[in-house]
Amino acid sequence: MTGSLLWTRPLGQRRLLLTLVWIFTAVGSSSGQDNPRIIESPSDQYVGKNEPAKLLCKAEGDPSPDITWYRNGQKVTTDKDDSNSHRLLLSGGSELFFLRIIHTKNLKPDVGTYYCNATNIHGSAISRNASLEIAGESLFVCLFVRLFVCWLVCVRVPLFVCLFVCVQLLMWFYLSSLLNI
Numbered sequence: 001m002t003g004s005l006l007w008t009r010p011l012g013q014r015r016l017l018l019t020l021v022w023i024f025t026a027v028g029s030s031s032g033q034d035n036p037r038i039i040e041s042p043s044d045q046y047v048g049k050n051e052p053a054k055l056l057c058k059a060e061g062d063p064s065p066d067i068t069w070y071r072n073g074q075k076v077t078t079d080k081d082d083s084n085s086h087r088l089l090l091s092g093g094s095e096l097f098f099l100r101i102i103h104t105k106n107l108k109p110d111v112g113t114y115y116c117n118a119t120n121i122h123g124s125a126i127s128r129n130a131s132l133e134i135a136g137e138s139l140f141v142c143l144f145v146r147l148f149v150c151w152l153v154c155v156r157v158p159l160f161v162c163l164f165v166c167v168q169l170l171m172w173f174y175l176s177s178l179l180n181i
């Protein structure tokens, strides 16, 4: 109804009406701008060990909200708390940057579920959860691939070459899982 009314008007009036509609929507939406609102949540990340990574979170509000990060429900320590930290808080907190993802047999401080918390004097808003996981082959897939390559080689070449290749492949598998690289 409003649409057809709008389109039967002369151009000048149509412009005026559109401008009024625009102003009302703008005023309407800015009235809720005091509380923090998350406008971009972090997304799931699959990262290689020792590689850098980042999680993003954008929020708005008035006053501009402070952003803090949580991992598995615990506040994340960054370079703001400890200058030696491998996690840096950039762009006023909206970027959590990992210099490298630490992931060894005994130390897994980075994988987990993250969210950001945007807070100002009026309240706080929480982002969606994003998981940070290690990318790449699982141990079994890795072993399976090596055995498969072994078999491919062995059906084509003399036995001693086959043994040589397979022993190398399996040695590498064993060593790399031992050293956790």
Ligand SMILES: *[C@@H]1O[C@H](CO)[C@@H](O)[C@H](O)[C@H]1NC(C)=O
Binding pocket: 071, 072, 073, 113, 115, 128, 129
């Ligand atoms: C996000 O993760 C936290 C802890 O890891 C959990 O308590 C919370 O329920 C999750 N929130 C959503 C929306 O899934």
Ligand SMILES: *[C@@H]1O[C@H](CO)[C@@H](O)[C@H](O)[C@H]1NC(C)=O
Binding pocket: 070, 117, 118, 119, 124, 126
């Ligand atoms: C978000 O931060 C505020 C202020 O530090 C805190 O009171 C609140 O508990 C936090 N909420 C979550 C779910 O982490």
